[in-house]
Amino acid sequence: MAQADAGGIPTASEHEPRRKLVTADGTPLKRALQRAERRRVLAAFGLVAPLLIFLLTVFIFPIGQMMWRSVDNPQVVNALPNTLQALRGWDGQDVPGEAVFAALHADYMADQDRPRREQAMGPLGIRLNYELSAARGAISRTGRNVDTFEAPFREAFLDAHRLWGDPALWRVIQREGRPLTAAYYVAALDREYDADGNIVQRDENRRIYVSLYGRTLALSLGITFLTFLLGFPIAYYMSILPMRQANLLMICVLLPFWTSLLVRTTAWIVLLQQQGVINTLLVSVGIIGDDGRLSLIYNMTGTIIAMTHILLPFMVLPLYSVMRTIPPSYMRAAKSLGATPTTAFRRVYFPQTLPGIGAGAVLVFIISIGYYITPALVGGQSGRMISNEIARHMQQSLNWGLAAALGTMLLVGVLILYWAYNKLVGADTLKLG
Amino acid sequence: MRTLPPYATTGERIWFYTFRVICFAIFFFLLAPILIMIPLSFNAQPFFTFTREMLTLNPDGWSLRWYQDLFGSDSWMRSIRNSFLIGIAATILATTLGTLAALGLSRSQMPFKGLIMGILISPMIVPLIISAAGMFFFFSSINIAQTFTGVILAHTALGVPFVVITVTATLVGFDHSLTRAAANLGASPTRTFFKITMPLILPGVISGALFAFITSFDEIVIVLFVAGVEQRTIPREMWSGIREQISPTILAVASILVLVSIALLTTVELLRRRSERMRGLSPG
Numbered sequence: 042m043a044q045a046d047a048g049g050i051p052t053a054s055e056h057e058p059r060r061k062l063v064t065a066d067g068t069p070l071k072r073a074l075q076r077a078e079r080r081r082v083l084a085a086f087g088l089v090a091p092l093l094i095f096l097l098t099v100f101i102f103p104i105g106q107m108m109w110r111s112v113d114n115p116q117v118v119n120a121l122p123n124t125l126q127a128l129r130g131w132d133g134q135d136v137p138g139e140a141v142f143a144a145l146h147a148d149y150m151a152d153q154d155r156p157r158r159e160q161a162m163g164p165l166g167i168r169l170n171y172e173l174s175a176a177r178g179a180i181s182r183t184g185r186n187v188d189t190f191e192a193p194f195r196e197a198f199l200d201a202h203r204l205w206g207d208p209a210l211w212r213v214i215q216r217e218g219r220p221l222t223a224a225y226y227v228a229a230l231d232r233e234y235d236a237d238g239n240i241v242q243r244d245e246n247r248r249i250y251v252s253l254y255g256r257t258l259a260l261s262l263g264i265t266f267l268t269f270l271l272g273f274p275i276a277y278y279m280s281i282l283p284m285r286q287a288n289l290l291m292i293c294v295l296l297p298f299w300t301s302l303l304v305r306t307t308a309w310i311v312l313l314q315q316q317g318v319i320n321t322l323l324v325s326v327g328i329i330g331d332d333g334r335l336s337l338i339y340n341m342t343g344t345i346i347a348m349t350h351i352l353l354p355f356m357v358l359p360l361y362s363v364m365r366t367i368p369p370s371y372m373r374a375a376k377s378l379g380a381t382p383t384t385a386f387r388r389v390y391f392p393q394t395l396p397g398i399g400a401g402a403v404l405v406f407i408i409s410i411g412y413y414i415t416p417a418l419v420g421g422q423s424g425r426m427i428s429n430e431i432a433r434h435m436q437q438s439l440n441w442g443l444a445a446a447l448g449t450m451l452l453v454g455v456l457i458l459y460w461a462y463n464k465l466v467g468a469d470t471l472k473l474g
Numbered sequence: 475m476r477t478l479p480p481y482a483t484t485g486e487r488i489w490f491y492t493f494r495v496i497c498f499a500i501f502f503f504l505l506a507p508i509l510i511m512i513p514l515s516f517n518a519q520p521f522f523t524f525t526r527e528m529l530t531l532n533p534d535g536w537s538l539r540w541y542q543d544l545f546g547s548d549s550w551m552r553s554i555r556n557s558f559l560i561g562i563a564a565t566i567l568a569t570t571l572g573t574l575a576a577l578g579l580s581r582s583q584m585p586f587k588g589l590i591m592g593i594l595i596s597p598m599i600v601p602l603i604i605s606a607a608g609m610f611f612f613f614s615s616i617n618i619a620q621t622f623t624g625v626i627l628a629h630t631a632l633g634v635p636f637v638v639i640t641v642t643a644t645l646v647g648f649d650h651s652l653t654r655a656a657a658n659l660g661a662s663p664t665r666t667f668f669k670i671t672m673p674l675i676l677p678g679v680i681s682g683a684l685f686a687f688i689t690s691f692d693e694i695v696i697v698l699f700v701a702g703v704e705q706r707t708i709p710r711e712m713w714s715g716i717r718e719q720i721s722p723t724i725l726a727v728a729s730i731l732v733l734v735s736i737a738l739l740t741t742v743e744l745l746r747r748r749s750e751r752m753r754g755l756s757p758g
Contacts, residue, residue, distance in 0.1 A: 081583045088578025089590060092571040092634060100597055100631045103612035104604060110611070271500050278497040292739065293501050299735040300508055301692045303712040304728040308507040310716065311514065311522045311725065318510065321523045353504060382486070411601025413695055418716055428603040435607055435699070448604045459599050 108452070111445035114222035116168035117214060120161035123147045125218040133215065133238075136206050142194040149187040171440060172213045172224065172234075179204035212238070225446035250430070250447065257427040260344065261409040265356075267349045268405050269398065272356035276397075280364035291361075298354040306418050309347040313337035313419075344416050344424030348409055355408060356401035363397030396465075403462040407455055427451055508732055515540055515725035522722065540726040550727070553711040560622065560707060561690040564629035568686040571630070572637025573679055577671075579638070580645040591638075598635040602695040605632070610699040620702030628696045633686030640685065644678025644749065677749035681742050688738060 062070040118125070123144035131137050152162050162184050169176035179202040190197040198205040216238065217224060227233065227240055231248040235241045242248070275294070279287045297305060312318045320334045329335065337343060367390065375385035413428035420429070427447060434444035478490050518537040519525050527535025544550050575594060578584060597605065609628050610619065618624040652674075656666040672679075694709040701710065708727065715724045 078583070081581070082585060085578045085581040085584040088581075089575045089584070089594075090578075092575040092594060092638075093590060095571060096593060096597070096631060096634065099609070099612070099627050100605065101593065103608035104600065105608075107604070107608040107611055271503070274493065275497050275500050278493070290501065292743075293505050295739055295743075296732075296736065297504050297508060299688065299739045301709065301728075301731045301735070303692070303694060303709045303716075304511070304731050305508065307712065307716060307724055307728050308511050310720070311511060312507055314522060316521065316523060318514075318523050350503065350507065407599070411603060413601075413603045414713075418713075428601065431603050431607065432698075435610070441611075444607060448607055451601060452604050455599065455601055 104452070107445050108449045109445075110441055111225050111449050112221050112223070113442070114168075114217060114220055114224070116161065116164045117218045118220055120152060120165035121145065121148045121214065121218065123151075124214065128211070128215050128218070131211065131215065133212055134208060136195075136199075136208060137211055139193055139195045141211075142198050142205075143192070145198065146187065146190055146194045149184060153184075153188065168217065169210070169213055171228070171443070172217065173204075173210055175204055176210060176213070178202070179210070209236070212236070222442075225442040226450075228443055229446040229450060250427075253425070253427055253430055254450075256425075257410060260341070260348075260424075260426060261406050264345060264348050264352060264409050265402050265405045267345070268353050268356040269402060271349070272353055272360055272401065273394075273398075276357050276360035276364055279361055280367075281369070294354050294357050294361075297350070298358075302351065302414060305351050306347055306415050309343065309350065309419060310338060313343060313346065338419050339421035339424075341420070341423040343419040343421065344426075347415050347419050348412060351415060352405045352409055355404045359400040359404065360394065360397040363394055363400075367393045399465050400462070403458060403465065407458050407462070410458075411451060411455060511725050512729045512732065515722060515729045517722055517725075520722055522720075522725075540722045543721075543723045544726045547723070549706070550711060550723070553706050553708045556705055557691055557707040557709075560625050560629060560705070561687050563622075563626045564633055564690040565683050565687040567626070567630040568633035568637050569679060569683040572634045572682060572686070573641050573675075575634075576638050576641035576645060580642060580648070594638050595635040597631050602693075606695045606699040609696060613700055619700055620705065622705055625697060625701050625705050625707075628700055629690035629693060630686075632693060632696070633689045636685035636689060637679070637682035640682035641675060641678045644675045648674060677745045681745050684738055684742055688735075 064070055064073045121144075124141060127141040127144035128137060131141065149162070152160055155161070162180055166177035166180035169180065183198065183201045183205070186201070190201075204210050212234075216234065224234075229250050231243050231251045232240050233243050275290075279290050282290070310317070314320065315334045315336065317338075319337065320329075323329045324331050324334065337346070371389050371393070372385050375389040376382065380388070410426075411428055412426060413432060416424050416426045417429050417432070420426070428451070431444050431447050431451070434440045434447070478487060482490070513528070514522065514524070516536045516538065517525065517528060518535050518539065525535050529535075579587060579591065579594075584590075605628075609624075613619040613624045613628075618627070648671075652670050653666050656670045657663070661669065691707075692709060694707075694713055697705070697707050697710045698713070701707070708731070712724055712727060715721070
């Protein structure tokens with residue numbers, strides 16, 4: 042190899058005939074090796090390629106497409122090209138003049154000529170309604186008899202619906218008359234535009250999402266702490282037992298892990314209902330009266346109890362694998378040097394478990410922050426989380442842009458957390474059972 | 475702490491026993507909710523609590539009526555069929571694609587390893603509601619929403635990270651001189667793969683496949699968004715059962731699923747031990 046390299050470089054012994062190392066068919070060895078190497082890279086890449094292409098198509102691309110929806114804003118541009126043109130010189134204060142209304146009429150007439158599937162006024166009404174309630178009614182009611190309108194159009198439109206005389210509607214049209222919008226993020230942060238186009242906080246009673254994000258964070262933190270509180274003792278107990286017994290107890294941790302999520306949620310509904318096992322037990326023992334049955338489910342308590350149970354294995358598994366590697370002699374050494382059991386635990390044992398605690402906590406936190414099923418089934422109103430609001434906008438209110446904005450914010454948060462987790466412990470330590 | 479030393483003080487003794495009581499209480503919290511459903515599913519009454527007849531072990535208090543309900547119901551039977559169909563198809567796809575990718579990733583020549591690994595395991599990290607929303611829009615736009623194809627492709631994507639992780643882990647201890655020896659003795663790459671590589675990484679492949687299957691079998695969020703009535707799976711049926719008319723039939727389903735997961739858990743545990751034995755590690 043060294044000689045093959047030297048072959049190309051002029052050296053002191055230039056007068057000797059240069060001898061290149063060649064393969065049996067006469068190709069220089071260097072090139073043959075390079076080619077073989079390249080072929081192996083291609084072969085390795087060829088093995089990964091099918092899966093990579095598959096995931097890029099059915100997973101990464103759809104998510105990118107969904108995130109795009111949070112800023113995509115084609116409705117106004119598609120429906121009102123002439124109106125937007127005419128609105129250019131508008132001062133934003135009074136109702137616009139005749140020229141704008143004539144352009145609006147032209148846009149309406151152009152829209153009625155399009156085939157039904159491509160008509161843009163319906164989507165426009167839905168889009169404007171997110172910013173200004175009643176806008177959808179104004180658009181569709183006007184559309185019903187717009188073809189009978191005659192000049193001057195300003196009066197005709199103002200007669201058709203009073204909203205056309207509201208500068209707020211025109212400000213929304215002007216502001217959203219661009220192909221990209223920040224409006225969904227503005228709404229997702231409980232803010233809105235005021236009359237001058239500044240972003241201000243919404244009225245107190247219309248703020249939903251920031252407090253919901255806050256509640257989601259608080260619930261996730263609480264659940265993470267509870268899993269730590271319950272997971273630490275049993276992980277420690279398993280780590281001091283002989284392998285055989287520890288494996289037996291491990292099954293107790295893994296069985297819930299392997300049991301269907303819906304089954305575990307059902308179990309808690311059965312146990313916690315007003316007529317369920319726990320309430321009946323408490324009544325029959327006499328701790329509470331028959332009319333004082335506790336409401337343990339369909340509220341925040343239900344979400345916390347069920348999710349702590351469901352996520353506990355994710356805390357125990359990393360904790361246990363770290364604790365197994367801590368030599369018991371360290372604690373003995375600390376004690377023999379005069380530490381009390383508490384001090385030895387606090388200063389010697391506990392710090393060594395921190396990687397496990399970190400891994401488990403980030404894992405539980407990441408999973409719980411995006412949880413949907415359990416809060417939806419046992420959470421009631423007070424136990425709802427941000428995922429439930431995303432699902433509501435996806436399926437019921439059909440405000441997909443807002444769902445995408447809320448989802449993008451959640452996704453970015455989770456990815457940052459995961460990146461931190463990776464820095465902290467490395468993803469390959471993720472044990473699966 | 476495993477046993478009490480004879481010189482332990484009273485305080486240490488109290489703590490020793492308190493600690494054990496606490497631990498067993500936590501284990502009870504983990505297991506009891508799951509196991510309690512099994513006896514409750516034999517309730518003769520449509521209640522979710524033990525009746526007096528059940529507690530006195532009176533045979534009239536116990537019955538198989540909810541199991542009869544389950545096996546007599548068309549929608550439940552269809553959901554069981556669907557779950558297995560979707561689960562098995564998604565598992566085959568995910569295992570094939572995932573194993574190949576893991577083999578490629580474990581080669582030293584592989585470029586951009588970190589980035590590619592990140593993409594391959596991303597379905598495990600992204601919250602399900604976001605994956606579901608993205609797939610809902612995408613599948614609707616290419617007309618495979620509310621079809622088996624759509625659900626199977628979605629579940630394949632979710633199952634892939636588990637296969638990649640387990641097979642990559644098995645390949646860490648893989649001795650590459652074995653494949654070189656096979657090649658040296660004249661075996662073609664395909665033959666080497668099936669005769670040498672495959673038997674050695676099989677435990678990892680099977681446990682990855684089991685993870686992929688259970689992921690699909692247990693998945694509900696994607697099914698809620700992407701599947702139609704024809705593709706309803708067991709979790710989807712349980713979801714409507716819980717939301718609409720909660721009847722103890724759900725407990726019968728749940729009990730069966732608990733038994734299934736015990737079987738799966740045992741399989742994975744046996745595979746893990748076999749794999750460790752084969753790699754010369756301690757038999758755990």
